[in-house]
Amino acid sequence: MSFRLASAIRSLRAEPPERRPASRLWLKRLVDRLAPVLTMLGILVLWEIACRVFALPEFLLPSPSAIMRAGLTMSPGEWLGHIGSTLRVALIGYVASILISLPLAVALALSPLLSRTVYPILVVVHSTPIVAVAPIIVVALGVGDLPRVVITGIISFFPLVISTATGILATPDELIELSRSLRATRAREITQIRLPYAVPYIFSALKISITLSVIGAVVAEFVAAERGLGYAILFSTSTFKIPQAFACLAVLVLLSLTLFRLVVFAQNRLFPWSVPREKRG
């Protein structure tokens, strides 16, 4: 055993990684890339087999193929209508929460008074179950996109505020001293030092918030909507079309994942320095 280990080490020394046969390296990379996809496919196959072998009733757990069929019964136009509606609410809510949270986070980070007074309110708002408040918001703001955007915004802004404020306060003291020794304006201190320093923090919150805003949009649609993926799930289950509800759910998950990947992509493209070296693509 120890001999084999020793010879393995020797062979590694004799043959550094970059001089290994190119084909093996290429194969390893391919396996690395495909492994998650294959795992996913494996689960789907197992699911399909389980449904068939145990003859599970469709209202308990429909098989992937049944879900696929149910999905295809809806026209592309219908799908686009639902997806578009959910996407619109989620994105408007997301952008609105970014526009509100960033200045709020700067203010909270730089003013102890504001932090003492406003922060508890934020915690209260965040601790209130959004599902419980959603009907009240709809009653207060009427039907239309506005209450849905508000619901989405409420659920997605909290991580943004907290994470951005943390990032702004994480700026090294030396840089603030450098800024003060140059007698630079407060505005430049914030825009040229503090905010860029908070970028990694902001993006980790942006990744959480994008999925939260999809959740917010769905919650809003549960309460009052005539379109959207959340509405479609509610409608399908009320008519016992469980496979169709699952199809909507699958699309919802895909939508969330795609939006998440887009945020990751944006960070990689716009702020490559804020991504740890080994994760840069």
Place this chain on the structure above:
Amino acid sequence: MTTRLLPAISFEHVTRVFPRTDGQEITALRDLSFAIPKNEFVAFVGPSGCGKSTVLRLIAGLIGPTRGRVAIYGGTVEEPPDMVGIVFQRPTLLPWLDILANVTFPMRHKYGRVTETERKVALELLELVGLSDFARSRPDELSGGMQQRAAIARALLLDPDILLMDEPFSALDALTRDEMAFELLRICALRPKTVVFITHSIPEAVLLADRIVVMTPRPGTIAEIVDNPLPRPRNIDTLSDPLYNELSTRIRNTVFTRRAA
């Protein structure tokens, strides 16, 4: 110019008290008086907590004295003065800017723009600190020593009369540390500055400084101001000069006897 005859930096009976969070007060410096002539290299040595960094922040105008007066060329320091550059313990370069942009950052931060002249000055400074080939590199592509060289170039950008260095090499490994000390000797020979160098390394202070201010802690006071007779230019041979070891030992004894007392 009469102002040039005045000391570059002077402390007159400076006391600095910091409030603590528990309501008590802590005296960081008590009744400090000294004067540093223009273009002198002065090192402040002492154990941690002796208020060395407070001295530096008072000169930089980042904090004010509780009692007494801090002056630069005779004028009381009331706000951060123009002719001061600072090098911190950590390089604290901005990771989103390349090295050239980091060196020109003080200009952009103070005036909002960087002219072609400053960019040329910055490139000259990068050459001075031996980083010409790294102008377009990002800070995380440089070693700790190289990052600190860039930080020195950044501090020199606005051509300050006074260079304040707060334990600039203490975060570096021992070999890089020695190398950087010789590097600083070279830079100071080419660009004479009034340098205030904070350190807790006695040999480093002896190698670099014209005068060494030995401090004692709690409250920070001056134990002794030692003139350093080691001839310049100093280089690696200085380390084997008997005077170098003699002086280091003497200062070390001062620090320890004061502590024991």
